[in-house]
Amino acid sequence: MKALGRRLAGVLACLAAAGTPRAVAAQSTHVLIVSGLSGDPAFKTRFGSAVSAVRSAAATRWGVSDSSL
Incomplete structure (x- = not known):
């Protein structure tokens, strides 16, 4: 029973560590023109x-790549 409790505590500790929020390194902007x-x-x-005009502005002003347009 104690071994099960230790395992459960270990699993919960791993889940808590994995679930901590991290700073976002980079975000992508996508533009859909319909x-x-x-x-x-x-x-x-x-x-x-x-x-x-919208496509041009997205590419030049907002820096959206062609693959994200």
Whole structure:
């Protein structure tokens, strides 16, 4: 019975040590740009421009890599 108690205490100590929060070394930013059907040629041009502007800003201003866009 004592051996079981020691084992249980050891397992709980390992779980507690493994579960301690750690500082995050690096975080990644991902950008998902969704564009739907425009329905009209004028809207297609506007939506295309908006998508290009957001993609450009994400890459240049926010430093998002191409693989994360």
